[in-house]
Amino acid sequence: MSGTQSLPAAVDALKDKALEHKRGENAKYTISVAQYNINEINSELDDLEEALRDLRYYKTVLEEAFDGSAPTMLGSAVQTAENAVDVTQDELLGNVQRSEMADEEVSLDQDDTEPEVELTPEVETQIRQIRSAKQQVENVSETIQGKLESNRDTWSTRVSAAEELQKILGGQNSDFSRTLNHMHRLLTRDLMDSSGSASKFVSEWENATDSWEKHQSLQSFDDFKEKHDLSDSTIEDVKTLSKSQQLTLADVSTDTLEEMKRVDELESAVELSL
Template sequence: MSGTQSLPTAVDALEDKARKHKQAQNTQYHVSIARHNISEINSELDNLEEALRDLRYYKTVLEDAFDGSAPTMLGSAVQTAENVADVTQDDLLGNVKSSEMSNDEISLDEDETEPKVELTSEVETHLSQIRSAKEQVENVSETIQSKLKSKRDTWSTRVSAAEELQKILGGQNSDFSRTLNHMHRLLTRDLMDSSGSASKFVSEWENATDSWEKHQSLQSFDDFKEKHGLSDSTIEDVKTLSKSQQLTLADVSIETLEEMKRVDELESAVELSL
């Protein structure tokens, strides 16, 4: 009998084994809680960082490319975001550990095969703070985007007017035609794309507007009229041609013909039928 355990000893051994197994289950459960909570916070922090990157892009473009002013609440929104984001992984783990997690036996509902892994109260509070900060950042970002869209609409109108004039002139000024194409791309494709480089956009926009300013007389019909001293009737005839409508000699006065003839760009671009 010396090699055989007594019944009480065997029972004690089984109970000890069961207790260790349960402790291992509890430990694994709490590890799962920690991982889940930290994962949730990191995910929200990633979203907040993305919102901040977008905000920085729009702010830089508004101020440096269009000489606009960011809203006054920008500073407080960024500060709030930086405060809630100023957390290390050790801090996150500390928040999880500080929750009331006992080593009592884990109970399951009748329809459960594994215990639920839920967020701790401390982490719920932190998540709420992060989401609130993100909302503030996004509100400021939307305000700046609204200002940028207004700038875009104004410039798009100006570029369209210049393109209309270039159409009549047959794109004789190739440098300015390239500038208009460049500006059109920047306004319609690049401006509101926050995934791009703000500094790159600012640099390209500055180059485009520098070229734009060198061709003032080609920016609109009014500018073209002023430079060449054209009458309103001549400009109206030019606008008619810009809409791909035909004019005959019977539609044009002698004065208009004389004005068109003395402007090199119009003389070579306008065709009249007999």
């Protein structure tokens, strides 16, 4: 019988195995809690990083493409964001662990129902800080976007006027027509697309505006009038053409006809019916 274990000893051995199993289950749960908390923090940090990327894009475009200035609150928003993510590895590990589940507290009397995985108080606090920083970054970003939209509206008006004049002239200046098409694309499609490259937009915009400046007389009716010394009545007749309205010889004066004839662009573009 020497090899036979006494009943009390057998009970103690079973209890030790049960406690070991319980500790193993507790360790798994602790890891699950940590993993859940880490995933939640990472998700919030990803959102903050995306907001910062958008902010950097809009800031660069405003300052380098349109010579604008970012709002003074930008520095504070960026600093708040940096503080929100400035957590050491040790602090992060401490924040995501569930301290009340220590091994020494394991008891066979505990409810076998696994508790719900949830955020630790420390992680909840950190997430609130990250979200607050993200909101500040987005507020600054929206302010900058408002400035960019104002610049876009101004330039879109100027480009539209030039496009109208080009339409009347039959797009005779192909280089300027390409410039207008390029500017139209940049303003309507690329400008507010923060997923693109800010440096690329700045470079393309600078090239487009350089070409724009080389064609000052084609930028608007006023510029065209000034360059060719045209009268107001001639310009009005030219504008009539832009509305697809037909002019007859009876509609224009001799002076207007003479002015149109001495401007090569108008002479080839204007069609008058008898």
